[in-house]
Amino acid sequence: MTGALEGIVVVALEQAVAAPTATCKLADAGARVIKLERPEGDFARGYDGFAKGQSSYFVWINRGKESCRVDLRRPEDLALVEAMIASADVFIQNLAPGAAGRLGLGSATLRQRHQRLITCDISGYAPGTPHYRRKAYDLLIQAESGLAAITGTADSGPSRIGVSIADVATGQAAYAAILEALLRRARTGEGSAIALSLFDTLAELMNVPYITRRHGGVEPARIGLAHPSIAPYGVFRLLDGEVLVSIQSEREWQVFAREVLESPELADDPRYASNVLRVAARAALDSAVQARLGQRRFTEVTAALDRHSIAYGTVSTVGDLIDHPAATALPVPTPRGPIEVLAPPVIVDGQRVTMRPVPALGEHDAALRTEFAVTVAANRA
16 A cells, blocks of 8 residues: 655654654655664664663654764755755754754744745744743653643652653644645645644643633542543452443443442432532542442453443553553564564554664665765755
8 A cells, every 4th residue: 555645755853752753653654754863863762772672762653764864063964954855845853942943954944945845843842932942851741731740649649641642742743733734735835834842732632621720720639540520430449350440421320320230229319410420429439339349250340341331441551461452563673673563553444554664873874865965066066
């Protein structure tokens, strides 16, 4: 299957996670992605050594790219990058704020030179805000955005979400914005200057707790494996394990109480007559549900939940995820052999994405320098 972005050229002056996440998606869709790395490499190459001595982060989000080392303090390397950008459809960068502009690679400058170019700048905080020039990384943004304050339990204190959610969500948002810009250019012939930040991305995800606090006057609490807006929705202990139950509607509550819990008195209790009331009485409700489930076994409870189409799940460890029947893993080629990774979620016409190789540092140096040497020479002339 031909990728939807075949023929699109992306030049990426990128590091770490956010921008590489966006360009990984572009590469998966068939775009040619030229990854520009500092001479010592993207620092994410050194995050860990779990992937046969390679970084798990780097292997995950750098497949399908060409790696070219550049030292932008050298005029000849800066000229090489400018020649690449001149032939590109998209230029994406997540250097420190202002660094690209000082190199002559700021979006305003590039858009003046190249009418059809789409630029994408990723920063920690949005341009024009007081924090814009701060260095910012995922955990810092989880804390600054309020996400850490609502994550964890009442006793645990603020917690980090266990993955780099600010980076990944921003990369996904950048990918969507670039696709929109490509569609816009197809109609108008004009490129676009895209800017987005890690903080804005997480802040947008925080709208439910934001509205709860700003307009409802209630500071959202940390409630662990429960849902702040829905009840019952959480983990309950069984004789031989635990189950996470999710009730989404009044009909489901009635079915759950009468048929699964076999407790019509709960179904008829006025304290639990609506979701808003159930959330307000969560402690008493959860205690009542726990009392009825705590004396039953997993197979019995899940059979009843299945029979009555009530959503439930289990709390898997990462080890459980490896063997999870719903998980799909695919091998990605790397310089040290194939590494099995969990597959991207999208299935098109019954097919998942082809996992193209992860580049070695500088693997495409010679080929790319040769390819763009004529353009560099012409620019100098």
